[in-house]
Amino acid sequence: MTSIHRDDIYRYCDLVKMNFSSAAWLHADHSALKEYLMERFQIINNYPEPQPKQLEKLIAKKLGISPYAVMVTNGATEAIHLIARLFHHSASIIPQPTYSEYARACRLNKHIVSNETSDEMQTMPKDRVYWICNPNTPSGNVLMKGFVDYVVRRSPRYNFVVDQSLEAYTKEELLVPQEVQSLQNLLILHSIGKTYGALGLRLGYITGHPNVIQLLRNLQRPWSLSALAIEAGKFLIEHGEPAITDLDAHLAETHRFRSALRKIKDLRVFETKTNYMLCEISKGTSTELKNYLVHEYGMLIRDCQNFDGLSNRLFRVTTQLPDENDSLVAAIKQYISGINKE
Amino acid sequence: MTSIHRDDIYRYCDLVKMNFSSAAWLHADHSALKEYLMERFQIINNYPEPQPKQLEKLIAKKLGISPYAVMVTNGATEAIHLIARLFHHSASIIPQPTYSEYARACRLNKHIVSNETSDEMQTMPKDRVYWICNPNTPSGNVLMKGFVDYVVRRSPRYNFVVDQSLEAYTKEELLVPQEVQSLQNLLILHSIGKTYGALGLRLGYITGHPNVIQLLRNLQRPWSLSALAIEAGKFLIEHGEPAITDLDAHLAETHRFRSALRKIKDLRVFETKTNYMLCEISKGTSTELKNYLVHEYGMLIRDCQNFDGLSNRLFRVTTQLPDENDSLVAAIKQYISGINKE
Structure with missing residues (x-):
């Protein structure tokens, strides 16, 4: 790196x-979280859950989807790398400028990476992964929910990764996991760290179809998250207020x-x-x-x-x-x- | 997973x-660590270092080696997966029984995995990775330092991964990073979590030749460790007492x-x-x-x-x-x- x-x-x-x-x-004010973690500080003496299922259940309940449709990751960045790995050797379309880690993760996993010009649309392989940062960084653009939803549903052959890490910072309508959980060609990235203003915790999650989530789980190594991060996540999902x-x-x-x-x-x-x-x-x-x-x-x-x-x-x-x-x-x-x- | x-x-x-x-x-008593982290709890509001260089410097200083010969990882498990990935498509020798994650990481990375019988020694490719858990789990065996050192030096064509995660729990002599830092075919795994009795933090590190460490860094994703884990690591390396x-x-x-x-x-x-x-x-x-x-x-x-x-x-x-x-x-x-x- x-x-x-x-x-x-x-x-x-x-x-x-x-x-x-x-x-x-x-x-963000994290005094309540601090107190909560301090009371449970002895959790560091033991291994955490290899895969944080309890936290995944809490997120699923909050979103109204199946726990099998949620996978907690070490920040959105682990999610990006696992997805790039799942689709290794694919053709990835990454409209620029955007978060640079998509392209880096794709290149590490031998993707053909393109910035989606019309010429490339003709010459690229027909199986593609589209990476959409929404809201996008660094531009602050947000694509219309209806547009994203329409494109995903109309293109079952393409896979879409929609990074909604910054969803808590816009009033625009974004994809709602409960409404799109049946789509097998869509993965949505979320960030507990960004939503609750706790970037240092490295806590994110993916929502998607349980079949695809299971494929990602097979690639994840155990104990990717520390006991303190998992415990903090549980508190934030249940009792936390968004940073804004x-x-x-x-x-x-x-x-x-x-x-x-x-x-x-x-x-x-x-x-x-x-x-x-x-x-x-x-x-x-x-x-x-x-x-x-x-x-x-x-x-x-x-x-x-x-x-x-x-x-x-x-x-x-x-x-x-x-x-x-x-x-x-x-x-x-x-x-x-x-x-x-x- | x-x-x-x-x-x-x-x-x-x-x-x-x-x-x-x-x-x-x-x-282990972690009350001093708890106090230290509580005073710095606001670090969770920002991103941590993408790669924990400050912690790596402290470890290098303590071991008397170059900071370029140290790579901090999210537990020994991240180290195992990164190494298996670096040597993808290799032939790996994993004497059994031992920690199951070596074989799992190797299989994810398309290694040919063998348990080192003499037959296989004849038929396996000549470029190999040997995985040695020392002390071994679950057996509690420890190989002689002189033997391990001799085999590594005598076999420059083979790569050796020596997992010394449990080094703090034996009186037997083990490999000393300072003495073997010039060997390009050896990586040693260490565990801050096990040494200091803080397994929940997920803190480990690799020591090895800077050339090989650099190859591993190229594969690591940024922010693999939370701000709290990095800060805890700094405290433990500088002021902590081993769990035992x-x-x-x-x-x-x-x-x-x-x-x-x-x-x-x-x-x-x-x-x-x-x-x-x-x-x-x-x-x-x-x-x-x-x-x-x-x-x-x-x-x-x-x-x-x-x-x-x-x-x-x-x-x-x-x-x-x-x-x-x-x-x-x-x-x-x-x-x-x-x-x-x-």
């Missing part, structure tokens, strides 16, 4: 005071933040249907801007130049607390005015 | 009062326990160089005995009939607290006298 993805706050130790680089909310308790207010703040960014000259801000947005700076580069912000202000943004097909002028920011958002707007202005003076 | 290994305490919920089924010590603080006393208790078991008629107890031992009952079956002990006395033993080549009369027990050991001896006597009365 050599390439670096997403939030790279660990690189900057104590330098980062405000983190705009993760797509998820970083200010008031999504309307959060998206309103996103709108306010975006409007303020759009007023900056030499900065273009793209549309978004969620709480993060892609920006393009016409002066300097995103890497320079990132370094400036982290060293001058302790602010971390997501440099997007390492996304396939994106230039070194693109970066992503995620809505944080209003004061933090205002500070970032001011700091970016400062950077651009500095360049203009040179 | 369908087969069930090792400690299956999770199946019995609150029924188990004494657990003899794990090879590791289950009574007085190994001489622990092995003396093992000797006392073993002598008491050997006095039971109709029970054979095999040799051991560590804290667990294989037993063979000539009345009833190990599965019946296991069910009897768990339901009558809340005691869990390790039924060994699902190890390759072992019969349904074999089981493994691990030394626990002296009172617990005495209770198990009495309960097994009770079971056998019950059968003899029938």
